[in-house]
Amino acid sequence: MAWAAGAGLAAGLAANFVRKAIMQAPTALAGDWDQALAQEHKAALALFDKLEQTEHATRRAMLFAKLKQALSRHAFEEENVIYPALRDHGAGDRAEAFNHDHGLVKQYLFDLGRDQHRSDWTTKLREFRSLFEKHMREEEEQVFPELKAQLSEDENHAVTMAMNKEGLKLA
Ligand SMILES: [Fe+2]
Ligand SMILES: [Fe+2]
Structure with missing residues (x-):
């Protein structure tokens, strides 16, 4: 009995891990942290577009839930990894302004x-x-490239890894 429950739990955990890995995959496969975040911005814009085009209540609810999930995970990644890195590299004012937008x-x-x-x-x-x-353009076109240029290759890699780890928590 106990082994069956244990096997069930293990299978459940494995399935959950696979689901999370699939959710995080587009970000994890996009490359460096800045490219991954740009990819998420693009995906969010596509959801905004779909939402604008639908009046159907169930479809709207479904798409809106998707947008909320995507933006929440995106904010979690930025707020827990990228904005602290901005503060550490002399861009605390930008981090606070971005936090306000969030x-x-x-x-x-x-x-x-x-x-x-x-x-x-x-x-x-x-x-x-x-x-x-407006917010994503400031990030993509100005603030993130400046941060990336200040970091060494190893530091950028560490930021990418840390960001994916945060994303997985909410995937
Ligand atoms: Fe942001
Ligand atoms: Fe962003």
Whole structure:
């Protein structure tokens, strides 16, 4: 009996590990940390686009849950690894400004998730998308390349590994 329960638990843990690995795979396979985060930005924009095009309640709920999961994991990776690295390399003000944006992202996710039938839902989603787009452009075009250039190859590799480890926790 006990062995059966143990085997069941082991199989469950293995299945969970595989599921997490699959969820994290696009990030882990994208290469360096900055490329992986850019890849996640792109995937989030694609979800915003799909959401804008759908009025169907169930599909909207499903896509919105996906967007929330993707952005939460993305923020977790940045806040636990990338922004601390920014603070360590003289860009604390940028880290704080980005953290503030992440707070707004959570607010949009909360507001849009609470009432998915409101008439101005898509208008609010578009506002959310422009905030996200401005934020990701600052990261991708300015702040992340500056950080990457300040780090050695080994340090960049360590950041990539640490970021994937954080991502796996929420995958
Ligand atoms: Fe961010
Ligand atoms: Fe980002």
